[in-house]
Amino acid sequence: MAENETNGSGYHRYHIRAERAGDIEKWPSRFRVEVKRAGLAKLIIGEVFHYGPRNKDVILSRPCMYGVFSGPVGGFAPREQHCVGCLRCTTEFPDFVRVSHNAERRKLGDSYFDFRVVDSVSYEAESGLVPVKGAGYRGKFGGEGWDGMWTDMSEIVRPTRDGIHGREFISTVVDIGARPNFLSFDADGKPNGRTPHVFQIPLPLVLDTLPPSAASEKTWRITAAAAAQLGTLAVIPLGAVLQYNLESPHVVPLVKPSEKDNLHVLAHAPRLIEMDGWDEGLLRAIHDTFPESLVALRIPFTSAKELLKFSKKGIRVFHLLADYHGRDPHGAFVLDLIRAAHKAFVEAGIRQEVTLIGSGGIIHAEHIPKAILCGLDAVALDTPVIAALQGRFHGECRERETSRFSLPRKLTVEWGAQRLVNLAASWRDQLLEIMGAMGLREVRRLRGEMGRAMFMKDLERDAFLGVQGYEPRR
Numbered sequence: 001m002a003e004n005e006t007n008g009s010g011y012h013r014y015h016i017r018a019e020r021a022g023d024i025e026k027w028p029s030r031f032r033v034e035v036k037r038a039g040l041a042k043l044i045i046g047e048v049f050h051y052g053p054r055n056k057d058v059i060l061s062r063p064c065m066y067g068v069f070s071g072p073v074g075g076f077a078p079r080e081q082h083c084v085g086c087l088r089c090t091t092e093f094p095d096f097v098r099v100s101h102n103a104e105r106r107k108l109g110d111s112y113f114d115f116r117v118v119d120s121v122s123y124e125a126e127s128g129l130v131p132v133k134g135a136g137y138r139g140k141f142g143g144e145g146w147d148g149m150w151t152d153m154s155e156i157v158r159p160t161r162d163g164i165h166g167r168e169f170i171s172t173v174v175d176i177g178a179r180p181n182f183l184s185f186d187a188d189g190k191p192n193g194r195t196p197h198v199f200q201i202p203l204p205l206v207l208d209t210l211p212p213s214a215a216s217e218k219t220w221r222i223t224a225a226a227a228a229q230l231g232t233l234a235v236i237p238l239g240a241v242l243q244y245n246l247e248s249p250h251v252v253p254l255v256k257p258s259e260k261d262n263l264h265v266l267a268h269a270p271r272l273i274e275m276d277g278w279d280e281g282l283l284r285a286i287h288d289t290f291p292e293s294l295v296a297l298r299i300p301f302t303s304a305k306e307l308l309k310f311s312k313k314g315i316r317v318f319h320l321l322a323d324y325h326g327r328d329p330h331g332a333f334v335l336d337l338i339r340a341a342h343k344a345f346v347e348a349g350i351r352q353e354v355t356l357i358g359s360g361g362i363i364h365a366e367h368i369p370k371a372i373l374c375g376l377d378a379v380a381l382d383t384p385v386i387a388a389l390q391g392r393f394h395g396e397c398r399e400r401e402t403s404r405f406s407l408p409r410k411l412t413v414e415w416g417a418q419r420l421v422n423l424a425a426s427w428r429d430q431l432l433e434i435m436g437a438m439g440l441r442e443v444r445r446l447r448g449e450m451g452r453a454m455f456m457k458d459l460e461r462d463a464f465l466g467v468q469g470y471e472p473r474r
């Protein structure tokens with residue numbers, strides 16, 4: 001759970017306490033370990049002569065130091081779930097051990113949220129730790145989508161901060177709401193214009209609503225409990241909030257225009273209410289029922305003109321959506337969509353007056369700082385929540401309403417909430433790591449800080465334009 005540490009001076013330090021929450025459903029192992037029994041038997045007989053028959057544990061455990069051959073009958077029934085793919089066994093005993101990727105494991109996720117991402121997210125949700133690949137990174141250094149953006153972490157021109165190890169505090173607090181560009185005061189010194197209307201959450205992550213196929217009383221209780229433990233927000237449909245009595249300062253009711261008459265059933269004014277699509281009547285009903293609540297508009301990423309139109313109608317918090325693969329209906333990627341939305345408000349001179357929350361295609365810890373660099377204030381997590389809960393993807397899961405997911409039958413609220421808390425702990429640590437390397441002390445300064453971003457297509461163009469064979473990326 002998250003907690004505030006205080007040192008007696010009134011100073012609070014935000015900390016997320018991760019606790020191990022192992023898998024509740026058996027997933028296919030990453031590797032298949034095939035052992036020829038005759039070869040193994042010969043090895044074991046040799047080992048018995050070498051170590052003596054009493055050293056049963058040693059004899060049966062070899063040649064794997066990760067415990068794959070350490071079950072009750074040793075390598076005759078290899079424990080594949082322990083295999084890390086180091087290949088020591090097959091290098092030492094190529095005649096009778098063979099290690100290969102498990103095709104079943106590769107079926108987890110879909111083409112965007114592929115099995116590698118599932119591996120990372122499940123490790124993060126299980127342990128709350130930062131995955132360490134070790135032995136050097138052997139993948140590509142650039143590519144499409146998020147991989148075409150790099151962050152500038154030059155420590156030569158900026159002092160490195162140390163947030164992840166706790167020696168220096170890096171703030172991940174973000175403001176949700178509206179701040180006017182300037183304040184005005186009357187003759188008595190009292191503000192007579194618009195005043196800031198914001199609240200803060202301790203990390204730039206909120207939990208988005210789940211698609212119909214993953215929605216249930218249990219999953220709503222999980223996201224509500226995790227948001228409360230983290231001190232952040234969970235977006236939950238109004239119907240579920242009322243039906244399961246989930247009202248809390250950490251729950252954001254998501255209201256459809258047809259539900260405006262149910263608003264008055266809420267016992268308390270939510271800090272934030274999300275409108276599911278634009279509807280002038282619904283906005284009026286929210287203002288009339290809960291004048292003190294902030295209102296967010298949940299819409300797909302749209303043009304600058306549309307965004308400014310809604311802001312003129314009084315919307316100050318936008319929750320912008322791409323599909324689960326990070327695309328809009330025209331194929332534009334979420335990275336470019338965020339930049340365009342941010343730029344629209346910067347050019348209109350009102351960026352400080354609005355909060356931008358984004359969802360869709362943001363599935364790795366590194367996507368959080370990148371999305372904030374591009375202009376978001378906070379990210380609402382969607383498919384990572386499902387993967388953290390060991391949810392299965394059925395087919396290509398792209399559209400929000402129609403994608404099919406299934407969650408483990410043994411799901412419990414306690415386990416699920418801890419998995420999400422662990423995921424947030426791991427992703428926050430990775431955010432701190434990146435901000436530390438950039439020399440930044442708070443995440444609010446990261447927003448739209450394009451001086452810290454580099455784009456592969458720009459760098460390639462600068463380096464290769466005019467060189468025969470070079471074709472600019474789109």
Ligand code: SF4
Binds near residue numbers: 063065068084086089
């Ligand atoms: S590949 Fe490595 S971890 Fe896997 S069984 Fe062989 S020795 Fe053990």
